[in-house]
Structures are given as structure tokens and as C-alpha cells.
Amino acid sequence: MSRANTMVGRAVERLEDARFLTGRGQYVGDLATPDTLHAVIVRSNVAHGRIVRIDGDAAAAQPGVAAILTARDIATVPMIPLRQQVLPEGEPYLQPVIAHDVVRYVGEPVAVVVATSAALAEDAAALVEVEIEPLPAVASVEAARTDKTLLFTASGSNRAILMRAEKGDVDAAFAGADYVRKASFSTQRHTAMTMETRGLFAQWDAAAEHLTLSGAAKVPFFNRRTLAGMLGLTEAQVDLIEVDVGGGFGARGEFYPEDFLIPFAAKRLNRPVKWTEDRREHFMAMNHAREMAATLEIACRRDGKVIGLRGTVDVDIGAYVRTNGFTAPRNVAQFLSGPYSIANVGVDADVFVTNKTPAGTYRGPGRFEAAFFFERLLEMAATDLGIAPDEIRRRNLIAEHEMPYKMPRTRHVDPSSETACDSGAYAVVFDRCLREFGWHRRVVDQGRLIDGKYHGFGLGCFIEGGAAGPRESARMTLRPDGGVDLDVGSSAIGQGLETVMAQIASDAIELPIDKIRVRHGSTTLVKEGFGSFHSRSTVMGGNAVGLTADALKREVARVAAATLGCTPEQVVIADGAATFGDRRLSFAELAQQGVSAEASFSNTKHTYSYGAHAVHLTVDPRTGRVDILDYLTVEDVGKIINPATLHGQVIGSVVQGLGSVFLEQIHYDEDGQLLTGSLADYLLPSVANFPNIRSVSLELRPSPNNPLGAKGAGEGGLIAVGGAVGNAIAGALRSFGVEPCHLPFTPPRLWHLMHSSSEAHREEVR
Structure with a gap:
């Protein structure tokens, strides 16, 4: 060009x-015709059980009700196929578009009520009697691992897949290392919280034998192909229309049960049918993400050069393997080493099904978790070895002469998973971040108690795959x-x-x-x-x-x-x-x-933006509250098309990451009941929470893999947030000897970390 x-x-x-x-x-909410019917989904209130009876007679007798649809009304209940990492291991764990024998999570669709108004459909849905014989709930990876209760008896295991990323000879590296450190980390379950919830408007033209479905997002062509096959139609008989979309973040736009059920109802009734998800349904039905726990080891030379990385990441994928359910597990294993040159890697992602809402992708899937795990582990190694946080990173960043730099290869996934960082001056961008932030001038206050609060400074680096x-x-x-x-x-x-x-x-x-x-x-x-x-x-x-x-x-x-x-x-x-x-x-x-x-x-070659984050924060020892005083991200995106839209993407991404670090968490009890079902229970970030965020975007090294030279740049602002913040908190509380390794960093969690340290430190904060 x-x-x-x-x-x-x-x-x-x-x-x-x-x-x-x-x-x-x-938006979808703006669409309607005079003869539009409205659908409401009847969902399981049991996490795991056998469906004994669904009685819709009382509901069907209500004024305005057009139909009560269950699995019995569908000749063969379709299974939702995989879109990414299409692997045979996922087949036994696919989700049916509607439960017909067994329910496996609270919120799984069991019936659809269609009426002349949404209010009438809601009233009728409350009269649908669903009898479910409870089965033992598998509400954690620990319970899933025992296989005492199987979610899918034919599969023989609750382990859906074991993915392994490998490079070099990791065992030999550890055997010859000067220094080894082992630690455990975890990230909590949360989800994309789009401003506009999902919605669908389906119209069937019987004369033309043509279906139009409005409300498409993210991957309309894949969803059309999937829907047409499920309905026994050709692709030419189906159109998916994308109107304005109030947010996606990786979760919205995948193929969900409703993407079949609403068009099926419209075709069966020969009337337009509309459905809008309410916020509680959003918590129960849209993909969750991020619930992972890792036990990792790092091997280094005395000079801080990392020569080996190994360990296991346990992934709670929820009740089914949805369209992109294997993406985050693949990413956390393959990209655990991030922007660092590590010759020997052996990381397993152990993926389990549980009786929770299924998980999928959410902005920076697997990469956010990987960066948190490794950046914290690298910081621990720096402390043990007596090397400054900036220096240990500089010594390990991928050098420009190593480009294209091959990432670890992942077993059990398609060939497209073999990838290499395309270009970059990683150390140059890192040093720009340090200068822009004033790192060396400010870090002298690391851990100091000033006006009753401990000051902390942290760094984190990232790569963002794209294209x-x-x-x-x-x-x-x-x-x-x-x-x-x-x-x-x-x-x-x-x-x-x-x-x-x-x-x-x-x-x-x-x-x-x-x-x-x-x-x-x-x-x-x-x-x-x-x-x-x-x-x-x-x-x-x-x-x-x-x-x-x-x-x-x-x-x-x-x-x-x-x-x-x-x-x-x-x-x-x-x-x-x-x-x-x-x-x-x-x-x-x-x-x-x-x-x-x-x-x-x-093009089959990915692009890789890269950069660094720096943060200055304070921790109040009396309450555990953290305040962000300054947050900076510097990244190289190859070619900037629009600096303003890029800036908005980065700042929004950082805020989203900070919400993940401090606020957002989905809770379940031991029976698989969802405890976080509204925005009264699920905290979201606002500009008032994190007002001091800066971003610098560079175009130093265009991608050689496309004529524009552009690189994907919508997620880098989020990827390193957990690691940078965790490192800053560790720095602030270094006199306590604590290591914050488990998200989210809520005030109670940090307070307990501080107050479980030595008696001397407890005296200090009184």
C-alpha cells in the first residue's frame, strides 16, 4: 500500500x-414488528440433576401464550460445535441447545415460553413446572479431579483435556540450575460485563423459506453456518444481521443455546420472535472466564537469566466445552513465558468440567492469567537473587536479533497454534516505560510508610497476539x-x-x-x-x-x-x-x-504487539485498601491507524484489567448455586476508582506479516495489569514478608495477608 x-x-x-x-x-432492542412474539427462557435452578418432568400446561393456558417449547419439540437436539481448537477431546463435553436428560449448571435452558409480550412470557414462565432429581454437584476442580461424580458418564472422566506447551529440555534445565523457586497462584472466575446484554430477533419467511436473525456479533458467518446446519437449511437460506452492539469483549457473539432456540421458535410458529437477556441471565448464561490455579517453578542462573519454566495450570471450564472453551487453556500454557526468552518450557493446562456456567474467552484470554502467574514468579526470583525488578526483566526480554521468536509448541491442538513473535524492540519499549514513569527516581520509596500508607511500585511486561x-x-x-x-x-x-x-x-x-x-x-x-x-x-x-x-x-x-x-x-x-x-x-x-x-x-502468521506496564500504588495497613496513584502502559503496535481510538482501547483495557484485579468475582456455593447474580453483588470499575492512567503507544517495529504493518492492539492494556499490580503490592508490603499470589486483591484478603505475618508487623499497623 x-x-x-x-x-x-x-x-x-x-x-x-x-x-x-x-x-x-x-440495537436489537429497537427492532420489532406488529406481530412480534417475545420469548423467555426457563432455566434450571439445579446445578446437576436428572430431568424427571417438565409440565407447561398451566403456562400454556395463560392469555397471550403462543407456545411452550422443550426438547421434546425438537426432533434431534443439536450439539453446539467447537469453533476454535476443534479437537476430538472436546466432543464428549459439548453442550446441547436445550437440556433433555440431565442439567449440568444453574441457568441451563430447559424450556422456552413464547407469548405476545415479554411480560406475559415472564408470567407464564413462572408457571412452568420443572422437576429435577438432584445429583451430587461437582463445584470445584478438586471435586472434579476425583471423578467420584461424573458430569458425563460416557466420557469416563471430568478431565476434558490435558494441553502441554513445551520447548527445549525443561528437566535438564532444572537439573543444572543455580536457583529454583516454586509457587502457587490463582485467578478468580469472572465474566465480560457488556453494557448491552445479548438479544435476538428472528424472522422466518415461510414463502421464501428464508430465516433472518438480527443480533449477530463477533462471528456471524460461523454462526450462520452452524445455525443453518442445525435447522436443516442451506447457508443461503439464513442471514445473520449485525446491528449496533453494546460491547463484546470476547464473550458476546459466540454460539449460545439461544442462538438456536429463538430462530427455531420463529420458524416453528411462523412469527417473528424476540428475546432479550436480563442481567441475572447474563450472569448465569453468558460465558464465564479466568478461573485457574497454577503451581509453577522457575529455574535461573545466578545472574537472573531464566533457563527453565515448568508447572501445571488447573482450569475450571464449567459444565461444557463451548465454541472457544479450549482457547484460554491453550493460551495460558503456550504464552506463560510471555515476552521473555526462555529456552526450556514445560507447562500443562489441565482442563476440568464442573457444575458451573461454561467458560470461554474474555479479553486477553489465558494471557492475562499467564502474565499474572509469571510476572509474580519472576518478581519472587528477583527478590531471592538480589536483582532489581527492572534488571531481571531486561536480562530476559526477547532480543531483537532473535526475531521471529518461536513460542513453545502446544500438543493436542491444531497446527495454527505453532506461532512466533513477528518483530519487536522489546528492551527499547521497556526502557521507554521506565523513563516515562520515572522508575529509578520513584522506586527508592518502595515499601515506605508515608502518611499511614505503604507505597509500592511494580512492573509487568506482555505480548498480545493478534491477526x-x-x-x-x-x-x-x-x-x-x-x-x-x-x-x-x-x-x-x-x-x-x-x-x-x-x-x-x-x-x-x-x-x-x-x-x-x-x-x-x-x-x-x-x-x-x-x-x-x-x-x-x-x-x-x-x-x-x-x-x-x-x-x-x-x-x-x-x-x-x-x-x-x-x-x-x-x-x-x-x-x-x-x-x-x-x-x-x-x-x-x-x-x-x-x-x-x-x-x-x-494470512496464517500472527502479529504480536508488546510493551510494559508500571504502577505506583498505596496500601492502607488498617483496611487493606489499595489506591492507584499512577498507572502507565507503553506498547509498540507496529502501525497506528488512529491514535485516538487506540488510546481509548488501551485506557479502557487497563480499567477492565483493574476491575479484574480488585473487584470482579463470581461465587458459587458447594452445591453449584450461583451466589453472584446481580450488579449489587458483582463490583465493576468506574473512572472514579482508577482516575490516574496514562498510555503511550509507539510504532517502532511494523509487522512484516501484512502490508499495513499493523498489529492487534485491543488487549495489551489488560494483559499485564495483574502482574504489575501484584508486584507493586508485594513491594509495598515487603516489610511484612508477604507474597500476594491470589486474585482478586480485595481489602480483606490483603488485610489478612498483613495480619498473618509476624507479631512485630501486627503491632506496627495497630
Whole structure:
């Protein structure tokens, strides 16, 4: 793309914000027709049990009720397939779209009530009698490991899979190490808390035998293919439409039971059917994430060079292996070493099913957990070896001459899991972070008690994988007003997709940005699309836009040449027109001939943004409260398309990470009952909690794997938060000799850490 750069790199205000701020956004909740029916899902209130009876007669007799649907109404209950890491080990643990014999978590769908209004459907749902014979609940990895009670008797085990990431000879490295340290860590179960809950609006056209499902997000094309197969339809008979989406974060947009049940109801009743998830359903039904516990060992030379890393991470995946359920376990094993050059690695991810809501991806899946585990372990090693935290990191960061740097290989996963860091000046960015933060000037106050609070300073480094393949598509069409419609297979989930794609297209087709109209996500727009996940939309979608612009220019030249009386090679395309000599055809004139082009960008090599975080915080020894005084993240993203949208992504990502570190947690009791079912129980971060966040984004080393040179950059602000904060807390409380290794860092947890130390320290905080 060797074109004049006029829009790429500029901080263009988000084009989509105008309609959002003026109330012109269109969400699923805005969709309806006069004959729309409303659905409510009846969910299991038992974590594990056999379904004895479902009686919907009383509900069906209520005014306005159109149907009560259960598994008996579905000829063969479909199973939800895997989308990522499609492995045979996952097959025995797939989720049916509706429970028919056994329920395995609180919130699992057992029936659907359809009525003329949502209120009537809610009232009728309360009258559906569901009798379930309880079975022993498996509510923890410890209980699952015994296999005393099996969630799936045919599988013979509650262990769904054991994934192993390996590199070099880890046992030999440990045998010859000068220093070895072993420690245990854990991250808590929490979930993506989107502003807009999930919603679906299904319409069946019996005459045309065509289904339209609005409310698609993230991966509409995969979901269309899945839904069509379940309903016995061809893909051409199904369209998924993406309207505005109020947040995704990796969890929203995967194929859930409702993505079958609502279209099934619409087709069966031949009426439009609408469903909107309430917040309690969100806690019970949408993918959870992050519940992992690790026991890890690090092996070093005396100079702090890490020569070996090994251990096991236990992963609680919930009741079923959902579409992307194996992604986080794969990532935590493969990327535990993060941005560090470690020659010998052997890490197992031991994945278990339990009677909880199934888990999937959530922003930085597996990487957040891995960075927390390793950054804390590395900090412990630095303390033991008497090496400064910044120095031990500098000695171990991947060097530029090692690029492309191969990450550990993961067994039991597809070949695409073999990956390498593409480019980077890791030490340069790390040192920039230290200078920007004033690390050496400030760290002298590490652990000092000032005005009744202990001050702590912490560092953390990260890599962020992006640009998952295999392809992405785009289509450009000339409009009668002289503009261009740009249709992309990428999905918009709040990341500013319309703005970024318009900037790329504006430069590529050499038109003002206000002449570019971006449409996204829906299966009606392009022949093939792969969606937005794995920080891929800018890299894969943006490069598809560049290739499509080239194809459109060729098509414009071909069509114009016939009228201008020249060869296509003689046509000059500029300023929204095709010219030859003194003859000129505007895009508006050419649009009358239906000029369009579609192209795809294919790539199987991932990109890797990278960077460092630094934090200054205080801990109040009387309460355990932590206050963030300063938080800085510095990262290199290869090529910045829009500094403003990137800045927003990073700051929002840091806040989300801080919520994960201090506030958010989903609790279950020993019977598998969900105890965190509302926002009164589940704390979320706000700007008032964490007001002092800074971000510096660089473009030092473009990716060699795509023409734009761009790298995914939507998750790096979150990945290193746990490690950096944990290290800062350890620094603040170093006089207590405590090591914070278990998230979240709630005030009670930190208070107990401090007060379980020596008597002298307990006296100090009184």
C-alpha cells in the first residue's frame, strides 16, 4: 500500500459516535414488528440433576401464550460445535441447545415460553413446572479431579483435556540450575460485563423459506453456518444481521443455546420472535472466564537469566466445552513465558468440567492469567537473587536479533497454534516505560510508610497476539453520489471499526473520508467473513480493505476504458474520477454501471504487539485498601491507524484489567448455586476508582506479516495489569514478608495477608 498517507495515522474522531450520542443507534432492542412474539427462557435452578418432568400446561393456558417449547419439540437436539481448537477431546463435553436428560449448571435452558409480550412470557414462565432429581454437584476442580461424580458418564472422566506447551529440555534445565523457586497462584472466575446484554430477533419467511436473525456479533458467518446446519437449511437460506452492539469483549457473539432456540421458535410458529437477556441471565448464561490455579517453578542462573519454566495450570471450564472453551487453556500454557526468552518450557493446562456456567474467552484470554502467574514468579526470583525488578526483566526480554521468536509448541491442538513473535524492540519499549514513569527516581520509596500508607511500585511486561486467520473479506461499491460503500466481514463490537476502516479506505481509494460509508458484520454484505476476535479486525480486515481498493481501481479502469477509448492501463484514477487525457468519468457516472469489487486478505502468521506496564500504588495497613496513584502502559503496535481510538482501547483495557484485579468475582456455593447474580453483588470499575492512567503507544517495529504493518492492539492494556499490580503490592508490603499470589486483591484478603505475618508487623499497623 505505497499511497500518500492522509488519513491513516490521524486521530480522527469516531464516525459512529454521532449516532450513538444523538440516540440514533439501532440495537436489537429497537427492532420489532406488529406481530412480534417475545420469548423467555426457563432455566434450571439445579446445578446437576436428572430431568424427571417438565409440565407447561398451566403456562400454556395463560392469555397471550403462543407456545411452550422443550426438547421434546425438537426432533434431534443439536450439539453446539467447537469453533476454535476443534479437537476430538472436546466432543464428549459439548453442550446441547436445550437440556433433555440431565442439567449440568444453574441457568441451563430447559424450556422456552413464547407469548405476545415479554411480560406475559415472564408470567407464564413462572408457571412452568420443572422437576429435577438432584445429583451430587461437582463445584470445584478438586471435586472434579476425583471423578467420584461424573458430569458425563460416557466420557469416563471430568478431565476434558490435558494441553502441554513445551520447548527445549525443561528437566535438564532444572537439573543444572543455580536457583529454583516454586509457587502457587490463582485467578478468580469472572465474566465480560457488556453494557448491552445479548438479544435476538428472528424472522422466518415461510414463502421464501428464508430465516433472518438480527443480533449477530463477533462471528456471524460461523454462526450462520452452524445455525443453518442445525435447522436443516442451506447457508443461503439464513442471514445473520449485525446491528449496533453494546460491547463484546470476547464473550458476546459466540454460539449460545439461544442462538438456536429463538430462530427455531420463529420458524416453528411462523412469527417473528424476540428475546432479550436480563442481567441475572447474563450472569448465569453468558460465558464465564479466568478461573485457574497454577503451581509453577522457575529455574535461573545466578545472574537472573531464566533457563527453565515448568508447572501445571488447573482450569475450571464449567459444565461444557463451548465454541472457544479450549482457547484460554491453550493460551495460558503456550504464552506463560510471555515476552521473555526462555529456552526450556514445560507447562500443562489441565482442563476440568464442573457444575458451573461454561467458560470461554474474555479479553486477553489465558494471557492475562499467564502474565499474572509469571510476572509474580519472576518478581519472587528477583527478590531471592538480589536483582532489581527492572534488571531481571531486561536480562530476559526477547532480543531483537532473535526475531521471529518461536513460542513453545502446544500438543493436542491444531497446527495454527505453532506461532512466533513477528518483530519487536522489546528492551527499547521497556526502557521507554521506565523513563516515562520515572522508575529509578520513584522506586527508592518502595515499601515506605508515608502518611499511614505503604507505597509500592511494580512492573509487568506482555505480548498480545493478534491477526488470527485464515482470511478476511471486504467489498467496495461505487455509489450514485460519487461515494463508496465499504462492506467488511469484520464485526463492530465497540472498537471503532467504522472509523478505522474508513480511514484505511480513504487513503487506499483516495477519496475524502466522508465519502466512505462502512457497513459491517452481516452475512448479506460479503461472500465470506470471519469476524472480530483475537485482535484481528484492523490487521485482517484493514488489509482486506487495501486489497479491495486495488481491485476496485482495476475494475474502474476496465469499465472506464471502454467509454474513454483507451486501455485500462492508460486510465488515471484520482479525486473520485477516471480520466484519460481531457476526458473524465466521475465515480457517480461510473456507479450507473454497477462498479464493485470484492477481495480477501489471507494470512496464517500472527502479529504480536508488546510493551510494559508500571504502577505506583498505596496500601492502607488498617483496611487493606489499595489506591492507584499512577498507572502507565507503553506498547509498540507496529502501525497506528488512529491514535485516538487506540488510546481509548488501551485506557479502557487497563480499567477492565483493574476491575479484574480488585473487584470482579463470581461465587458459587458447594452445591453449584450461583451466589453472584446481580450488579449489587458483582463490583465493576468506574473512572472514579482508577482516575490516574496514562498510555503511550509507539510504532517502532511494523509487522512484516501484512502490508499495513499493523498489529492487534485491543488487549495489551489488560494483559499485564495483574502482574504489575501484584508486584507493586508485594513491594509495598515487603516489610511484612508477604507474597500476594491470589486474585482478586480485595481489602480483606490483603488485610489478612498483613495480619498473618509476624507479631512485630501486627503491632506496627495497630
